[in-house]
Amino acid sequence: xxxxxxxxxxxxxxxxxxxxxxxxxxxxxxxxxxxxxxxxxxxxxxxxxxxxxxxxxxxxxxxxxxxxxxxxxxxxxxxxxxxxxxxxxxxxxxxxxxxxxxxxxxxxxxxxxxxxxxxxxxxxxxxxxxxxxxxxxxxxxxxxxxxxxxxxxxxxxxxxxxxxxxxxxxxxxxxxxxxxxxxxxxxxxxxxxxxxxxxxxxxxxxxxxxxxxxxxxxxxxxxxxxxxxxxxxxxxxxx
Numbered sequence: 011x012x013x014x015x016x017x018x019x020x021x022x023x024x025x026x027x028x029x030x031x032x033x034x035x036x037x038x039x040x041x042x043x044x045x046x047x048x049x050x051x052x053x054x055x056x057x058x059x060x061x062x063x064x065x066x067x068x069x070x071x072x073x074x075x076x077x078x079x080x081x082x083x084x085x086x087x088x089x090x091x092x093x094x095x096x097x098x099x100x101x102x103x104x105x106x107x108x109x110x111x112x113x114x115x116x117x118x119x120x121x122x123x124x125x126x127x128x129x130x131x132x133x134x135x136x137x138x139x140x141x142x143x144x145x146x147x148x149x150x151x152x153x154x155x156x157x158x159x160x161x162x163x164x165x166x167x168x169x170x171x172x173x174x175x176x177x178x179x180x181x182x183x184x185x186x187x188x189x190x191x192x193x194x195x196x197x198x199x200x201x202x203x204x205x206x207x208x209x210x211x212x213x214x215x216x217x218x219x220x221x222x223x224x225x226x227x228x229x230x231x232x233x234x235x236x237x238x239x240x241x242x243x244x245x246x247x248x249x
Contacts, residue, residue, distance in 0.1 A: 014059060014201070015055050015059070016052060016055040016056035016059055016201045017201060019048070019051060019052040019055055019056075020052050020056075020201065020204060020205060020208070022048065022052075023045075023048050023049055023052045023208075024208060024212070026044075026045060026048055027045065027212055027216075028212075030042075030045055031212075031215075031216040031220045031221070032220060039095045039096075042095075042096075042154075042156070043096065043097060043106065046096075046106055046109050046110075046113075047106075047109070049109075049113050050109040050112060050113040052113075052205065053066070053112070053113040053114070053115075053116060053117065053202070053205060054066060054112070054113070056116070056201040056202055056205065057116050057202075059198075059201070060116075060198050060199060060201075060202070062116060062191055064190055064191075065115070065116070065119075065186070065187045065190045065191050066112050066115060066116055067112070068183070068186050068187065068190065069111050069112050069115035069116075069183045069186075069187065070108040070109065070111050070112030070115075071108070072111065072179070072182055072183045072186060073107070073108060073110065073111025073112070073115075073179060073183060074103065074105075074107060074108040074111065076111075076175070076179040076182070077103045077107045077108075078100070078101045078102075078103050080175065081101065081102040081103055082101065082102070085175070086171070086174070086175035086178050086179060087171060087172045087175030087176070088159065088161070088163075088169045088171035088172055088175065089159070089160055089161060090157055090158060090159050090160075090172070091157060091158055091160070092104055092107070092156065092157045093155055093156060093157065093158070095154075095155060095156050096156055110147070111140075111179075111183065114140055114143050114205075114206070114209070115136075115140060115183060115184075115187070116202045117139075117202045117203065117205045117206035117209070118136045118137075118139035118140040118143070118180075118184075118206065118237075119132075119136045119184060119187055119191075119202075120195045120199045120202040120203050120206070120241075121136070121139050121202075121203055121206045121237050121238060121241040122135035122136035122138075122139055122184075122237065122241075123136075123194055123195040123199075124195055124203070124240070124241040124242075124244045124245055125237070125240055125241055125244070127194050129188050129192055132184070132188070132192075133181060133184040133185055133187075133188055134181065135237065136180065136184040136187070137176075137177050137178075137179075137180025137181045137183070137184055138177060138180075138236075138237065139206070139234070139237040140176065140180045140183070141173055141176040141177045141180060141233075142230070142233035142234040142236070142237060143209060143213075143230075143234060144172070144173065144176050145173070145226070145229050145230040145233040145234070146209075146213040146217065146226060146230035146234070148166075148168050148172060149165070149166035149167070149168060149223070149226050150217075150221075150223075150226070152166070152167060152168060153166070153167075159172075165229070166225065166226060195245075196248075200245070203241060203242070203245060206234075206237070206238055206241070207238050207241075207242055209234070210230075210231070210234035210235060210238045213227075213230055213234070214227050214230060214231040214234075215227075217230065218231075
Protein backbone atom coordinates (compact mmCIF):
# COMPACT_ATOMS: atom_id res chain seq x y z
CA UNK A 11 0.00 0.00 0.00
CA UNK A 12 1.44 3.37 -1.02
CA UNK A 13 2.11 6.07 1.55
CA UNK A 14 0.79 9.55 0.90
CA UNK A 15 3.59 12.09 0.34
CA UNK A 16 2.22 14.28 3.13
CA UNK A 17 2.54 11.43 5.63
CA UNK A 18 6.15 10.81 4.64
CA UNK A 19 6.80 14.53 4.98
CA UNK A 20 5.13 14.60 8.41
CA UNK A 21 7.40 11.78 9.57
CA UNK A 22 10.41 13.67 8.21
CA UNK A 23 9.23 16.87 9.88
CA UNK A 24 8.80 15.11 13.23
CA UNK A 25 12.32 13.65 13.02
CA UNK A 26 13.79 17.03 12.04
CA UNK A 27 11.97 18.81 14.87
CA UNK A 28 13.20 16.27 17.42
CA UNK A 29 16.76 16.80 16.21
CA UNK A 30 16.29 20.57 16.17
CA UNK A 31 14.97 20.58 19.73
CA UNK A 32 18.04 18.81 21.06
CA UNK A 33 20.51 21.41 19.78
CA UNK A 34 21.83 23.26 22.86
CA UNK A 35 21.49 27.02 23.08
CA UNK A 36 20.24 29.00 20.12
CA UNK A 37 19.57 27.14 16.91
CA UNK A 38 21.22 28.36 13.71
CA UNK A 39 19.23 30.58 11.41
CA UNK A 40 19.71 28.19 8.51
CA UNK A 41 18.21 25.26 10.37
CA UNK A 42 15.29 27.42 11.55
CA UNK A 43 14.52 28.56 8.01
CA UNK A 44 14.79 24.99 6.73
CA UNK A 45 12.41 23.75 9.40
CA UNK A 46 9.87 26.46 8.53
CA UNK A 47 10.04 25.48 4.87
CA UNK A 48 9.72 21.78 5.71
CA UNK A 49 6.66 22.44 7.86
CA UNK A 50 5.16 24.59 5.12
CA UNK A 51 5.89 21.87 2.56
CA UNK A 52 4.23 19.25 4.75
CA UNK A 53 1.11 21.34 5.26
CA UNK A 54 0.92 22.46 1.63
CA UNK A 55 1.32 18.90 0.34
CA UNK A 56 -1.46 17.68 2.64
CA UNK A 57 -3.66 20.55 1.45
CA UNK A 58 -2.96 19.71 -2.18
CA UNK A 59 -3.90 16.09 -1.57
CA UNK A 60 -7.19 17.31 -0.08
CA UNK A 61 -7.66 19.80 -2.95
CA UNK A 62 -7.44 22.70 -0.51
CA UNK A 63 -4.44 24.62 -1.82
CA UNK A 64 -6.28 27.87 -2.65
CA UNK A 65 -7.38 28.59 0.95
CA UNK A 66 -3.83 27.94 2.18
CA UNK A 67 -2.45 30.48 -0.29
CA UNK A 68 -5.11 32.97 0.76
CA UNK A 69 -4.18 32.47 4.42
CA UNK A 70 -0.54 33.24 3.69
CA UNK A 71 -1.44 36.38 1.73
CA UNK A 72 -3.84 37.73 4.37
CA UNK A 73 -1.40 36.99 7.18
CA UNK A 74 1.46 38.68 5.32
CA UNK A 75 -0.68 41.76 4.69
CA UNK A 76 -1.49 41.92 8.41
CA UNK A 77 2.22 41.66 9.22
CA UNK A 78 2.99 44.55 6.88
CA UNK A 79 0.37 46.66 8.66
CA UNK A 80 1.65 45.52 12.04
CA UNK A 81 5.26 46.48 11.42
CA UNK A 82 4.28 49.81 9.86
CA UNK A 83 1.60 50.91 12.34
CA UNK A 84 1.72 48.68 15.41
CA UNK A 85 -1.78 47.40 14.63
CA UNK A 86 -3.23 44.86 15.18
CA UNK A 87 -0.39 43.13 17.05
CA UNK A 88 1.37 45.96 18.87
CA UNK A 89 4.76 47.50 18.14
CA UNK A 90 7.39 45.01 17.03
CA UNK A 91 10.17 44.67 14.47
CA UNK A 92 11.77 41.81 12.55
CA UNK A 93 15.49 41.23 12.39
CA UNK A 94 17.15 39.96 9.21
CA UNK A 95 17.45 36.39 10.49
CA UNK A 96 14.47 35.02 8.56
CA UNK A 97 15.82 36.13 5.21
CA UNK A 98 14.62 38.64 2.57
CA UNK A 99 12.09 41.23 3.74
CA UNK A 100 9.45 43.35 2.08
CA UNK A 101 8.34 46.41 4.02
CA UNK A 102 10.31 45.14 6.99
CA UNK A 103 8.50 41.77 6.97
CA UNK A 104 10.34 38.54 6.01
CA UNK A 105 8.75 36.64 3.16
CA UNK A 106 8.86 33.59 5.43
CA UNK A 107 6.35 35.30 7.74
CA UNK A 108 3.64 34.31 5.28
CA UNK A 109 4.59 30.68 5.92
CA UNK A 110 3.56 30.91 9.58
CA UNK A 111 0.03 31.82 8.59
CA UNK A 112 -0.17 29.37 5.71
CA UNK A 113 1.29 26.26 7.29
CA UNK A 114 -0.91 26.09 10.40
CA UNK A 115 -4.11 27.50 8.89
CA UNK A 116 -5.47 24.25 7.46
CA UNK A 117 -4.64 22.19 10.59
CA UNK A 118 -6.45 24.84 12.66
CA UNK A 119 -9.45 24.86 10.30
CA UNK A 120 -9.75 21.07 10.34
CA UNK A 121 -9.40 20.85 14.13
CA UNK A 122 -12.11 23.48 14.58
CA UNK A 123 -14.33 21.61 12.12
CA UNK A 124 -14.36 18.61 14.42
CA UNK A 125 -15.74 20.85 17.19
CA UNK A 126 -18.55 22.54 15.25
CA UNK A 127 -20.05 22.32 11.75
CA UNK A 128 -21.48 25.86 11.87
CA UNK A 129 -19.60 28.49 9.89
CA UNK A 130 -19.34 31.42 12.32
CA UNK A 131 -18.32 29.38 15.39
CA UNK A 132 -15.88 27.39 13.26
CA UNK A 133 -14.22 30.59 12.02
CA UNK A 134 -13.83 31.84 15.61
CA UNK A 135 -12.52 28.48 16.87
CA UNK A 136 -10.10 28.07 13.97
CA UNK A 137 -8.71 31.52 14.71
CA UNK A 138 -8.34 30.56 18.37
CA UNK A 139 -6.59 27.33 17.33
CA UNK A 140 -4.11 29.26 15.19
CA UNK A 141 -3.53 31.83 17.95
CA UNK A 142 -2.93 29.02 20.46
CA UNK A 143 0.03 27.87 18.38
CA UNK A 144 1.57 31.32 18.69
CA UNK A 145 1.61 30.87 22.47
CA UNK A 146 4.48 28.47 21.73
CA UNK A 147 5.94 30.23 18.71
CA UNK A 148 6.32 33.85 19.73
CA UNK A 149 8.33 33.45 22.96
CA UNK A 150 10.89 31.17 21.28
CA UNK A 151 11.35 33.22 18.13
CA UNK A 152 11.56 36.51 20.03
CA UNK A 153 14.03 35.02 22.51
CA UNK A 154 16.24 33.89 19.64
CA UNK A 155 16.19 37.33 18.01
CA UNK A 156 13.95 36.77 14.99
CA UNK A 157 11.77 39.68 16.08
CA UNK A 158 11.65 42.05 19.02
CA UNK A 159 8.99 43.70 21.19
CA UNK A 160 10.50 47.04 22.33
CA UNK A 161 7.89 47.60 25.06
CA UNK A 162 7.88 43.99 26.23
CA UNK A 163 4.89 42.26 27.75
CA UNK A 164 3.78 40.14 30.70
CA UNK A 165 3.98 36.80 28.94
CA UNK A 166 7.62 36.01 28.20
CA UNK A 167 8.09 39.60 27.05
CA UNK A 168 5.17 39.36 24.63
CA UNK A 169 2.21 41.78 24.99
CA UNK A 170 -1.39 40.58 25.10
CA UNK A 171 -2.08 42.74 22.03
CA UNK A 172 -0.06 40.27 19.95
CA UNK A 173 -2.42 37.40 20.67
CA UNK A 174 -5.48 39.57 20.18
CA UNK A 175 -4.00 40.63 16.84
CA UNK A 176 -3.46 36.99 15.85
CA UNK A 177 -7.05 36.16 16.69
CA UNK A 178 -8.46 39.15 14.79
CA UNK A 179 -6.27 38.41 11.77
CA UNK A 180 -7.29 34.78 11.99
CA UNK A 181 -10.93 35.81 11.80
CA UNK A 182 -10.18 37.42 8.45
CA UNK A 183 -8.19 34.40 7.28
CA UNK A 184 -10.92 31.93 8.12
CA UNK A 185 -13.81 34.11 7.01
CA UNK A 186 -12.25 33.96 3.54
CA UNK A 187 -11.43 30.27 4.01
CA UNK A 188 -15.05 29.48 4.81
CA UNK A 189 -16.10 30.98 1.49
CA UNK A 190 -13.66 28.75 -0.38
CA UNK A 191 -14.16 25.56 1.61
CA UNK A 192 -16.76 24.83 4.28
CA UNK A 193 -17.02 21.03 4.15
CA UNK A 194 -17.08 19.16 7.44
CA UNK A 195 -13.82 17.28 8.07
CA UNK A 196 -13.58 13.54 7.45
CA UNK A 197 -10.90 10.87 7.08
CA UNK A 198 -9.32 12.73 4.17
CA UNK A 199 -8.36 15.50 6.59
CA UNK A 200 -6.57 13.29 9.11
CA UNK A 201 -3.16 14.54 7.99
CA UNK A 202 -4.02 18.12 8.92
CA UNK A 203 -5.36 17.06 12.31
CA UNK A 204 -2.25 14.95 12.88
CA UNK A 205 -0.05 17.98 12.16
CA UNK A 206 -1.97 20.06 14.70
CA UNK A 207 -1.79 17.32 17.33
CA UNK A 208 1.90 16.65 16.71
CA UNK A 209 2.71 20.36 16.97
CA UNK A 210 0.85 20.54 20.29
CA UNK A 211 2.61 17.49 21.76
CA UNK A 212 6.02 18.24 20.29
CA UNK A 213 6.12 21.86 21.41
CA UNK A 214 4.94 20.90 24.89
CA UNK A 215 7.66 18.28 25.26
CA UNK A 216 10.40 20.47 23.81
CA UNK A 217 9.60 23.43 26.05
CA UNK A 218 9.10 21.34 29.20
CA UNK A 219 11.98 18.89 28.86
CA UNK A 220 14.54 20.10 26.34
CA UNK A 221 14.46 23.88 26.63
CA UNK A 222 13.45 24.17 30.30
CA UNK A 223 10.66 26.66 29.63
CA UNK A 224 7.92 25.35 31.93
CA UNK A 225 5.76 28.47 31.69
CA UNK A 226 5.65 28.31 27.90
CA UNK A 227 5.11 24.54 28.00
CA UNK A 228 2.14 24.89 30.36
CA UNK A 229 0.55 27.86 28.60
CA UNK A 230 0.94 26.40 25.12
CA UNK A 231 -0.20 22.94 26.20
CA UNK A 232 -3.39 24.37 27.68
CA UNK A 233 -4.05 26.70 24.72
CA UNK A 234 -3.53 24.17 21.91
CA UNK A 235 -4.86 21.29 24.00
CA UNK A 236 -8.20 23.06 24.44
CA UNK A 237 -8.70 22.54 20.69
CA UNK A 238 -6.64 19.40 20.03
CA UNK A 239 -8.07 17.15 22.75
CA UNK A 240 -11.78 17.50 21.92
CA UNK A 241 -11.03 17.41 18.19
CA UNK A 242 -9.09 14.15 18.55
CA UNK A 243 -11.78 12.69 20.78
CA UNK A 244 -14.52 13.45 18.26
CA UNK A 245 -12.41 12.11 15.40
CA UNK A 246 -11.81 8.91 17.35
CA UNK A 247 -15.53 8.47 18.03
CA UNK A 248 -16.19 8.78 14.30
CA UNK A 249 -13.92 5.83 13.46
